Each structure stands twice: as C-alpha cells, then as structure tokens.
Amino acid sequence: MNQAPLNKNRQDKFILVLNLPEGIKNIVDNIVRNTNRIDANSLEISIAGTVTPTVSIPEKTIPYGAQTIKVSSHARPAYESLNINFKIDNQFNNYWAIYKWLDIINDIKTGNFNEDDIIKYKSPKELMSPSQQLPVYSSNLTVYGLDEYENRKIQWDYIGAFPTKLAEIQWDYTNEAEITSSATFEFTKIEAKLI
DSSP: OOSOTTOOSSSOOEEEEEEOOHHHHTTOOSOTTOTTOOSOSEEEEEEEEEOOOOOOOOEEEEEETTEEEEEEOOOOOOOOOEEEEEEOOTTOHHHHHHHHHHHHHSOTTTOOTTTTOOSOOSSOGGGOOHHHHHHHHOEEEEEEEEOTTSOEEEEEEEEEEEEEEEOOOOOOTTSOSOOEEEEEEEOSEEEEEEO
C-alpha cells in the first residue's frame, strides 16, 4: 500500500454520472459548441463534495390502554435536496448540460416550459398533468463513492431527478485552484448498493 486506507490522495472522491432525460437527449447533434445543444447523452462529473440525504421512516404513536406505543409509519417523507459541488471542465460541458436542462424546464427568455419544442410529446402537453410531465424532464443520477485507489465501492441511485439550481461561478485568476460550481437536484427516491 502506498498510503493508509483512510488517507485520500485527491479532493474529488465521488463521481456523478448524470443521465440526461430522454426528451433532452434529442437536442444532441454533431455541431461542435452549439449554444442550443448538449453534446452528450450522459456526463461523468468528478464532484468534490455532496451530502447523501437522510433516510427516514418516522414512527407513529398509537394509544394503547393507559399508555402509548410507537410503531413504524412504513412511509418515507420527501427527501431533502441533493447538493453537489463539482469542478467545471475546461470546455464547460458539465456546466452547460445542467444550464441547458434548467433552460428547458423554464426558458430564460419567455419563462415557459419547453418553449422551443425541443422535447417531443407522445400526447399534447396541455393534456398532461405535472406528474405525467415529470418523466419528460427528469432522469436518474448515480453517485459513486471511490476508495483510495479510485475504485468504485458504493453506488447511490437518485430516481426521478431534475435540477432546480445551478450556482454561481467564482472567477478568481489569482487563485490557482480549479474553477468550481454547485448544483441542486430534487428527486423522488434514492437506492444504495455496495459494489
């Protein structure tokens, strides 16, 4: 061993695999650096930090005789947001994919969803409820935890995820560190497994 297992040889010990929603994958083309397009169906982003949301199944209190007992509610409340910190690649592709994803959810010029009709519907969008529209702009994200040799050891799958926030970029050329940003995603459920 070159180092103790608890030491880390780099800051980014997590990999985020961002699978773009089916509708958004349709805006991919072969034109290089096109403002209206995304140039990948999925991105692998090296992230410097994230907080795995709390997994909670609250209890219920039930009266029983002159006392009360606690039982499981067998229900999970909505999860907290997933916040990720990531290094921006030198082509800004990872930043742009999230930016464009947000732009489809709410067009920067008009404030409408899917203003440019990039996403093609199987049925008219005015007939679709918000829950039916969700699969059109949501996808699954996967975060892998790495060991000291950069091997994937644990996997968290975030189901039904979509971005809600893309943070500012701190431009500081007096700082030698790589440029970073952060993003916030909402999701429906999380599944974990050891690799």
